[in-house]
Amino acid sequence: MSSLRSRLIPATAALGAVALTAGLAAPAVAGDRDRHHGHSGADFTLTILHNNDGESSLLPTTVDDAEYGGIARFVRKVDTLRWRSYLNYDRGESFKRGVVTLNSGDNFLAGTTFQASREEGAPFYDAVAQNLVGYDALGVGNHEFDFGPGVFGELVRDVKRTPFVSANLDYSAEDSLAGLRQLVPSTVIRERGEKIGVVGLTTPSLPTISSPGDVEVLTDLAGIAQEQVDALTERGVDKIILVSHLQGLSSELELVGSLTDVDVVIGGGGDEILADDSTQLFPGDADDVYGEYPQIATDADGTEVPVVTTPGNYRYVGQLEVTFDRKGDVVGIDGGDSGIKVVTDTGAEAVGTSRKAERKIEEPVAAYEAALAEDIVATSDVVLDCERSEVRGVEANCGNLIADAHLWTAQQAAADFGLDAPQVAIQNGGGIRGEIDQEAGPVSVADTFRLQPFGNFVAIAEDVPVETFRQILEEGAFRLPESGDGAFVQAAGFSYTVDTSFPARDADQSTGEQFAPGERVRSVVLDDGTVLVEDGVSVDGTVDVAGLNFSLNGGDAYPTLENTTIGVSDQQSLENFLAEALGGVVSQADYPRGGEGRITIE
Known part of the structure; x- marks a missing residue:
């Protein structure tokens, strides 16, 4: 059988030039079936x-x-x-x-x-x-x-x-x-x-x-x-x-x-x-x-x-x-x-x-977007690395900023819901959109929607076993060192180390069912120095976790966590954090390009 490639019809002169206009009707088709053929097979x-x-x-x-x-x-x-x-x-x-x-x-x-x-x-x-x-x-x-x-x-x-x-x-x-x-x-x-x-x-x-x-x-x-x-x-x-x-x-x-x-x-x-x-x-x-x-x-x-x-x-x-x-x-x-x-x-x-x-x-x-772009909530003196390859594969200051926002939001609201204030927050790389760097200068409400547009809500999961929390990080790391997976975890309140030479987590990407645990996350340490994972071994304990409800509910094939949403959307959380917690200033000192060592990939 001859290949389709060999039967590609080259560009040839059309039968006559016709000026097209928006209102031009399609040409009439001849009624005689034999006249439809350009050659015997067509x-x-x-x-x-x-x-x-x-x-x-x-x-x-x-x-x-x-x-x-x-x-x-x-x-x-x-x-x-x-x-x-x-x-x-x-x-x-x-x-x-x-x-x-x-x-x-x-x-x-x-x-x-x-x-x-x-x-x-x-x-x-x-x-x-x-x-x-x-x-x-x-x-x-x-x-x-x-x-x-x-x-x-x-x-x-x-x-x-x-x-x-x-x-x-x-x-x-x-x-x-x-x-x-x-x-x-x-x-x-x-x-x-x-x-x-x-x-x-x-x-x-x-x-x-x-x-x-x-x-x-x-x-x-x-x-x-x-x-x-x-x-x-x-x-x-x-x-x-x-x-x-x-x-x-x-x-x-x-x-x-x-x-x-x-x-x-x-x-x-x-x-x-x-x-x-x-x-x-x-x-x-x-x-x-x-x-x-x-x-x-x-x-x-x-x-x-x-x-x-x-x-x-x-x-x-x-x-x-x-x-x-x-x-x-x-x-x-x-x-x-x-x-x-x-x-x-x-x-x-x-x-x-x-x-x-x-x-x-x-x-x-355009008029709606222009109004949002004129509403300035902060000024950044550093470029925020928000490109897809960055937030989905390495520590990025854009990811750090957003994860910090959701941790702060959850800590502020936890008591109102009778919950413990979480020690950590996770932000899946796929949930950070925009996919272009945020240049230094004004940060508008439009920018916050661009970066956190999905309308997911900040949620808190209490008493999560450390090993379960670790498997969330493992799911984010299973395709490393290749960048681009939406499950990659940007971190707040902790740091972690991944060694890609160890076995990756094996889970059904349609259901999240885990077939084999990952062993790539070798250490997890809270910001206060508490060790959760050392030399690839999880301590026998729990941690309170903040994140977006999509992630805590098993999105990206993460382990599913019982959680409580606190009524603040992803975009609202980021906007409030910029204006209130940071006082309207994103500084180079707090969010250096390349991150500050929260994630190490070996």
Whole structure:
């Protein structure tokens, strides 16, 4: 069998140049079936426009006087690509053409944009955005559940008539979602008389990285997906797309090997950049290219399957142009027209904006954010290291500051709840967002939302056995020295040492069940000098622990702790700490870059 790579259709001159406008109708399709063929094997050419991980990044970013992203320009980009695709015939394709627009999850994210949607009388801006894009189907990611299933239900109801596909989520026991007809395992899109099946999957790690409530997360991804594919095939659907949010494209590439009859896979959650030297990219992205677009995987029958994704934040639209024969088999991919298309106002990919999206979304959200940015709560005389690789793998002064805030908040409120004041606090690296360094200078309320946006609450767990506390730290250390795991623990009230040469904790990342304890945490010492772990051995005692309720309730596959929330959100805790405990000043002496020795990794 010839490979899909060898059948990539090169960029060739289209049959005529056509000026596109927003109101241009799609061209008529010839009625005679034989006239649909560009060559003897081409029966239908489908353009798949796709993105993932929009994560409420609705406002544009300016770099070197050029503008990137923003939902208004993204909407216009999708519209332009959609209508161009109907007209963009190349040799080897079919004159019978269709377009579908898909998304593979993480359709909103905590932060100031989301917070703008919570203002009285405001719409759910992410839902408004998705309606304006005009998706045919939406995947379900992990961030949809960060505020619990009820908020996800609000999004579903506000995104009019668009199905949300995920075959491994069972909503029946969750009252806020049960009965919502848009929540389906798969759907069929009809385009130009053709039936295109779309099957969805969501990461099995959902219970430990988000808050799905009583939604049951099924883990047999291959079996569940294949069951849906087979059901669609039996209904005569011979073009099937898998839309999955598995947190990394390697998971999708591996999954294909267990499936049959899937024609295209669109992954989400990993932010991989698939591009070549000719692709126009967002500044800085050229250093992080994962590979070419598309990736090619081989299914269980030996058939090659294109696998694609895009970086998030509405900065790119993916465009995959595939041609099918009469049997529904992929016989070609247009390598010239396919790829990720950067959303920008500069260069070859430049495009204008949707005035409707500007008026309905960008302008009110920008006004809300501007008001928060003008509310200054502190001044920092040091850069705070808040980048993802820092807070998720090494001690960072940004992590120290936030962990200190939650420890202080818990200690201030403990007596009011009849609780002991905790000696320590933990902050999971994945709970620190923003993912850029906080420059020295003013710190605004907007900055506190950017860093602590999830609306989790500070909680206290009393009398936690030292060994249990140690296994929380072990879970944070199990991927070291590789940085990037959201479970990595930033510390307050104690210091700890990790030796990566010792065995790591082995736990089910979907449930948190521990199979074998970790042995990497070799010492834990409280700030008052009390030793909790020495030479890898935990003392026989307990410790009172503060943290966010997500973490103490078993998030990130931590051991679950019985705890009491104290009614202060993550953002409120940080804002109050900056203004009250620190007197509005974050000093170099208290929070030096690189930390102060709270975490040692050997």
